Amino acid sequence: MGSILCKITQEQEVAMLRERIDKLESKLREQSFLVDMTNILIKGHDLDTTIKSTLQLAMEITHSEAGCLYITDPSISKLKTVEVNGCISEKLVRAFSRLNELMNTKELNKIVEVDEKDEVFKKFAALDKRLVAFIIIPLVVSYNTIGYAVVMHLHDEEDTHPNCYSPQDLTNLKIYSHQAALLLDNTRVKIEQGKKEFYLKTIASLVAAIDAKxxxxxxxxxxxxxxxxxxxxxxxxxxxxxxxxxxxxxxxxxxxxxxxxxxxxxxxxxxxxxxxxxxxxxxxxxxxxxxxxxxxxxxxxxxxxxxxxxxxxxxxxxxxxxxxxxxxxxxxxxxxxxxxxxxxxxxxxxxxxxxxxxxxxxxxxxxxxxxxxxxxxxxxxxxxxxxxx
CATH class of the missing domain: 1.10.3210.10 (Hypothetical protein af1432)
Incomplete structure (x- = not known):
């Protein structure tokens, strides 16, 4: 009897050890993936490439079928849509561009997962019946939100994909969102600096042309x-x-x-x-x-x-x-x-x-x-x- 109990205990310990190893391996794979993907992003030389990569990687990290990327624009009340990936209805894309109207602003300061248990989910699901869950990812630099990425599960009835996001998906996104926001902002700043240099050279040429006349x-x-x-x-x-x-x-x-x-x-x-x-x-x-x-x-x-x-x-x-x-x-x-x-x-x-x-x-x-x-x-x-x- 004692040997049987000892064998069961050993098997339980082995099973627990395997579970821990699996979790660690999974976490290492995810962390390694994040590093590799960030390196890919860093190689981007233009804003369009960085925007596309930012959204694509967020979708790959979370195994999402679709996503949208929005940038804050002070000149308009709603967010500016800059990238859409996946087969998403235009109505849903527009709805996500009004996140501040549709959701509590305080919620948008952190990563938010929304599924059918949430009341607000109905507002979005009514626009696309395939929507089963989505995550809102604020892109924050120095306490300023420069935009949002939204990744989502869009499933037809015959789909066998998971209908919800795992805690690990959310953890990965927390790490990734900081890197993505910095990369987007740095790329934008570089472009603005380049535009300013061109702008100043253009002004100098135009002023010379005026004086010459x-x-x-x-x-x-x-x-x-x-x-x-x-x-x-x-x-x-x-x-x-x-x-x-x-x-x-x-x-x-x-x-x-x-x-x-x-x-x-x-x-x-x-x-x-x-x-x-x-x-x-x-x-x-x-x-x-x-x-x-x-x-x-x-x-x-x-x-x-x-x-x-x-x-x-x-x-x-x-x-x-x-x-x-x-x-x-x-x-x-x-x-x-x-x-x-x-x-x-x-x-x-x-x-x-x-x-x-x-x-x-x-x-x-x-x-x-x-x-x-x-x-x-x-x-x-x-x-x-x-x-x-």
């Missing part, structure tokens, strides 16, 4: 940009806004590229028709640069720097606060530089004459508060006189 206003754009930055700092604008002001001021006259040199360099006053052509340059500049998807503040400067505070400007006749702040600032600096520079049809005005014109334009051409601030800088000799620079 008008021999009387060479370096006008650079001077306006320099003074705009100085003025913006005294107004206490944020650094990122000042940077946008700089680019907008550099490009404010880009629309003149589309105007004949003979008009720009005419040594006498313009006719009404010629002046009407000149007045087209803000809109022309806006249309040239709009496809580049520049910041709104930059485009607003280009489009609205000839609007007047009393509404008598162009191209839209905006007035007062309806004129974007960046455009109101640049309009003052642009007028200052124009008046203190030699032009084809006149010599530069004196400092006293310019101050008179600025004061005369208070409340009509210029924002009264802003022009007072600018006049104060001029009177303190903190603004360069163009003909002296």
């Amino acid at each position: 008008d021999i009387y206003t060479q370096n006008h754009s650079s001077r306006v940009a320099k003074t705009t930055v100085m003025f913006s700092k005294t107004l206490g604008l944020a650094e990122d806004m000042i940077e946008k002001m700089h680019y907008g001021a550099l490009l404010h006259d880009i629309g003149k590229i589309g105007i004949a040199d003979a008009i720009l360099n005419k040594p006498s006053f313009l006719t009404d028709d010629e002046f009407n052509l000149i007045k087209e340059h803000p809109l022309k500049g806006f249309r040239i640069l709009e496809p580049m998807e520049l910041e709104t503040e930059v485009l607003n400067i280009i489009k609205y720097h000839h609007e007047r505070y009393d509404g008598s400007g162009y191209p839209e006749g905006l007035q007062k606060q309806k004129i974007p702040l960046p455009a109101r600032i640049v309009s003052i600096v642009d007028a200052w530089d124009a008046m203190t520079s030699n032009r084809a049809y006149r010599k530069s005005l004196t400092r006293e004459q310019v101050l008179y014109e600025l004061k005369r334009g208070k409340g009509s051409q210029f924002d009264p508060y802003l022009v007072e601030e600018f006049i104060a800088l001029v009177e303190k000799n903190q603004v360069d006189f163009s003909s002296e620079s």
Whole structure:
């Protein structure tokens, strides 16, 4: 009897040992898989490849049949769908893009498994009868959620696949989601940096093209940009806004590229028709640069720097606060530089004459508060006189 009990005990110990070994081997395989898959992700050189790999790997780790990847977009209220993998109905894809509306926001700060036991599951299952379970995976970098991956089991009646996710699936996803979020964010940052370098080179080329067209206003754009930055700092604008002001001021006259040199360099006053052509340059500049998807503040400067505070400007006749702040600032600096520079049809005005014109334009051409601030800088000799620079 004792030998029988001893044999049973030994068999139980062996079975328990085997179970532990199986679990360890399974965990090692999963961890090894995660490392291998992360290495594959790191080799991705573009955002599209990284996005596709991120979702594909999340599906492989959890043995899911389908998945979607969404990125947060501050400009719209719902998530932006960037990748779909598997045979998923369009209705279900759209529903997952509204996670914040359909689920408690607090739940979305952690990995959430949802199946038929959850009340919220019915909202999604009603859109696709094949849906049996799904996992929401927040992609978090420095406490900021940059997006979500959703993996799901989609089964037809004859499917023999498991209908739920295992605790190990959730554990693996916790490890993977941190790596995936960092990779996505790093790839996005690299691309943005590349775009900025291209953007700056493009701006430099465009400014050179503007200056080359008008021999009387060479370096006008650079001077306006320099003074705009100085003025913006005294107004206490944020650094990122000042940077946008700089680019907008550099490009404010880009629309003149589309105007004949003979008009720009005419040594006498313009006719009404010629002046009407000149007045087209803000809109022309806006249309040239709009496809580049520049910041709104930059485009607003280009489009609205000839609007007047009393509404008598162009191209839209905006007035007062309806004129974007960046455009109101640049309009003052642009007028200052124009008046203190030699032009084809006149010599530069004196400092006293310019101050008179600025004061005369208070409340009509210029924002009264802003022009007072600018006049104060001029009177303190903190603004360069163009003909002296």
